[in-house]
Amino acid sequence: MDCITRRDKMETKDKVLEAAVSLFNAKGYQGSSIREIAKQADVNPALISYYFGGKKGLLENLLLQFYEPYLALLNKIVEEQISVSPLYCLKQIGQHILNFQQQHIQLTSFVYREMTLDSMLVREMMSTYLKKETYYIQQVFTKGIELGECMNIPTEHAVIQFKGMLMMPFLYPRYLSEVLYLQPVEGYFVERYSRQIEQWIDSLQLLEPLQLQAK
């Protein structure tokens, strides 16, 4: 009985979250209305305020729902692999982050868009999560440079490039499908794309001497 009750509760909250992710992804946070979400979730609009404390609470819930496991994943990979080989660690990050994003493709797309705004909430999320994320990745690059695995490039630029490559397909899934005819939703896209990322990582290792020659 308790189980049923709990499951019912879960279902309502989850129905709302699912509908919210879908609508926020398609029309943006500001472009989606509580009523629309409730309708799509087949739920009373008042329940959204009841469960999440308002539309803003729903947004925060989703942001946490993304960044918490995201950072946990990142943390785990870095902790386990950085001492083995920084560049290999980078490859692992690339592959797992791509997988993670693909598994939460709508949430990812929406969160990445929302983080481009200039709001208190975004600033808070940046200082809470993106600072950590960036620290992890920079650490790996730095270690790679130290160990001579990686050419000596500014780690900030490397982070931008790396993140750009990883985020791009999930920020613009519709661009991929309608212009490039790629399906980021499908498994083999990530598989092939992550190999491409690995090539870029390899290039970090190899370019330096050549670069020096060029000079």
Next chain:
Amino acid sequence: MDCITRRDKMETKDKVLEAAVSLFNAKGYQGSSIREIAKQADVNPALISYYFGGKKGLLENLLLQFYEPYLALLNKIVEEQISVSPLYCLKQIGQHILNFQQQHIQLTSFVYREMTLDSMLVREMMSTYLKKETYYIQQVFTKGIELGECMNIPTEHAVIQFKGMLMMPFLYPRYLSEVLYLQPVEGYFVERYSRQIEQWIDSLQLLEPLQLQAK
């Protein structure tokens, strides 16, 4: 007098566009209200509907204002340089696009965010502009592969990587400044970052044989 009148008109329209770009950039299209824009532009709200045919018209105006010169620039570079050297052409594209984005940094940020939405308008812009843009870039990659300048990677993936690198700093200017302490607004950032992009382009040339060795 007619001249003054016309100049006033221009100024009013421009004041609105300027205010709109600023607010759309900070709070998003849906998050900014006509009244707010009008207030910031010190203009009567009714004039926005009058001049631009409504809020949506203002949005379309800004999207064109971005993509028309953007594509003209891209078109010019490709036409002029592709026959010389595809990879050099790519570098030129990278450098000029970065400059272009930096010169319209708020507009760029806003347009790139808006294009992540799933709307009729976005689909239209994609089929009108992004298809062309992608065609140009893919053409360069293809030519590069044909001429043996560039390793044989899927051009779609290359486009994603290339665009990702170029767009990233201007999609997340606040991330750059607050987390990475980079100032995409300042000249030397683009200068240094474009050299980084060139390294990536160089890596396309060099990786292939090594990649083959790896196999």
Next chain:
Amino acid sequence: MDCITRRDKMETKDKVLEAAVSLFNAKGYQGSSIREIAKQADVNPALISYYFGGKKGLLENLLLQFYEPYLALLNKIVEEQISVSPLYCLKQIGQHILNFQQQHIQLTSFVYREMTLDSMLVREMMSTYLKKETYYIQQVFTKGIELGECMNIPTEHAVIQFKGMLMMPFLYPRYLSEVLYLQPVEGYFVERYSRQIEQWIDSLQLLEPLQLQAK
């Protein structure tokens, strides 16, 4: 166990009533929400509907809780004292009503405010309680005039003045404390103020001949 249960019930009802009086007094009936009351009473909101048959029932309960003992008190005083001396009876009324109001200061304040509204409920309360109250007081004045104790003024006006004096401090307790620096909550205020009322009552007796002289 039954006893405990019943006591719990009593406590719950009383906790609600207490919280309701406090909130209704501060923010008005319409300005207070069931949830707020329930929260302050540390009780489930649904119980208010359950126990009192809704918010309106809670209001009626409180009105009765005020007017029933109020009228009983008035009735008792008039019955016992009117035959002795009408003016003395008036003084007794003044003193005891002041005391009664002070003992239920929040309830009094709230009820007196609520009775200024124009609603079915108020009309009902007026015809049920205020008619009786007024009848009692007018009777005393009439008797006083008959017996020559009191000057011949319109009893309606006398009632207004009398009630005005008695109600004023408890309708505006915050005015008294913040502007006049009087504390209607404290015992000696009523003590001193009731002597003031008695002076007014005395003046009823004395003024007439002098008034006539003045003319």
Next chain:
Amino acid sequence: MDCITRRDKMETKDKVLEAAVSLFNAKGYQGSSIREIAKQADVNPALISYYFGGKKGLLENLLLQFYEPYLALLNKIVEEQISVSPLYCLKQIGQHILNFQQQHIQLTSFVYREMTLDSMLVREMMSTYLKKETYYIQQVFTKGIELGECMNIPTEHAVIQFKGMLMMPFLYPRYLSEVLYLQPVEGYFVERYSRQIEQWIDSLQLLEPLQLQAK
């Protein structure tokens, strides 16, 4: 043309104010909805926020609309008459305030009710207006006592009694009409009631020696 425009504006604002006073008086501020007011004023609901900056602004507007002329009137009377004769000045106050209240009977009733609440706004109104009002009245009593015109009673109590008498009929107009069968709206009520107030004022003059005798 300008005149017509201004008159139209005035009419809309005034229609809203009129409807608001009527509804606030009958059902209270919290009990009246913006839509209801707009409907009764035959006006678009959005215009209330447009003109008054929201429901609260409407309330503040009405409170000022009452207290500003009220205090101006009081100030004028006191300034002109206090030096002549404090007790005569009191009578003038009584008469003019009664007239003022009668001329704005609904507004008066509503304002007096609203001032019984415990809110920031009420506190502000008290410290802005009621402090002044009380200062004026107390000044008159004090002067009367100084000059020997008036018996030596605590001025705070005198203020309560005085205000109680003046406010009572307009706080409970429905009580007057339905229980006492008096019509505070009609001219002769004020006329007769103000004579009653004058009697009370006279009693202040005369009671003291008798009071002493009683002791």
Next chain:
DNA sequence: AATGAATGAGCGTTCATTCAT
């Protein structure tokens, strides 16, 4: 060209209440 009143739809939210558990 420019204004500001006016409109009607929709916003997020809160409300008192009901009901299954």
Next chain:
DNA sequence: CATGAATGAACGCTCATTCAT
């Protein structure tokens, strides 16, 4: 008896837009 999920109506308010001036 007590709970908390759920409901539908209404809340105050803001929205983009229109229109007479």
